[in-house]
Amino acid sequence: MLKIPQSAYTSLRQHGEETYPHECCGVLLGQMDDNGVRIVTSVARAGNTRTDSAHNRYNIDPKDLIRIQREGRGRGEDIIGFYHSHPDHPAQWSSTDLAEAHWFGCSYVITSVERGKAVLTNSFELTGNDENDKKLVAEKIEVG
Amino acid sequence: MPKIHIPTPLRQYAGKLPAVDVKAGTIGDALSDLVAQHPDLRRHLYTDDGKLRAFVNVYLNDEDVRYLQKDATAVKDGDSISIVPSIAGGRN
Numbered sequence: 001m002l003k004i005p006q007s008a009y010t011s012l013r014q015h016g017e018e019t020y021p022h023e024c025c026g027v028l029l030g031q032m033d034d035n036g037v038r039i040v041t042s043v044a045r046a047g048n049t050r051t052d053s054a055h056n057r058y059n060i061d062p063k064d065l066i067r068i069q070r071e072g073r074g075r076g077e078d079i080i081g082f083y084h085s086h087p088d089h090p091a092q093w094s095s096t097d098l099a100e101a102h103w104f105g106c107s108y109v110i111t112s113v114e115r116g117k118a119v120l121t122n123s124f125e126l127t128g129n130d131e132n133d134k135k136l137v138a139e140k141i142e143v144g
Numbered sequence: 145m146p147k148i149h150i151p152t153p154l155r156q157y158a159g160k161l162p163a164v165d166v167k168a169g170t171i172g173d174a175l176s177d178l179v180a181q182h183p184d185l186r187r188h189l190y191t192d193d194g195k196l197r198a199f200v201n202v203y204l205n206d207e208d209v210r211y212l213q214k215d216a217t218a219v220k221d222g223d224s225i226s227i228v229p230s231i232a233g234g235r236n
Contacts, residue, residue, distance in 0.1 A: 056234045065231065066206060067206075069149070069226070073162075087235075102199050103229055
């Protein structure tokens, strides 16, 4: 399960509206509690390096991640997930999303943005032991 | 000693540590020492034929070692090495 403050939830959905018709992307920071629930305490926007195909692809520059990670560490936060948007496409993971997912135990949040408006936001946990058995499994988002 | 920062998904294979001190003069030595200390990390970082997986990015301070001397990149005490799995995707 993913717990996220309303302000952070609104922010990541709004990001998708701002970048429409391109995919937005960003990082979820926070902690995991003893029950495996990921608790978001802040959200960091990232740039999409896939300027060649931004309408249907995203990639976060690892250098951005290192900066975000370092800044988060200073606040006692870990990277616990990522978000991106699907312009005019369902808020469901694609085969590309799964193939490119490598942060096991983290949440992957996807927002459908239709004609410039954020519609549905879903979250998926990357489960499995390694690249051969990984799955993105739908999880509940608790906002507030 | 240089320190390797372990990303969240790999900490369960590194004794739940967020960072590991390594004895090394190069990036290659640092990663070798890391998997020597925590052998369960090996299959997550390397393919069966011993190559670093394509989605594993290694940074020395703020520089991608692919654009430095790769495994031969020199490291020194106080250096910060980060393992950063790629973040990418997109709708089909």
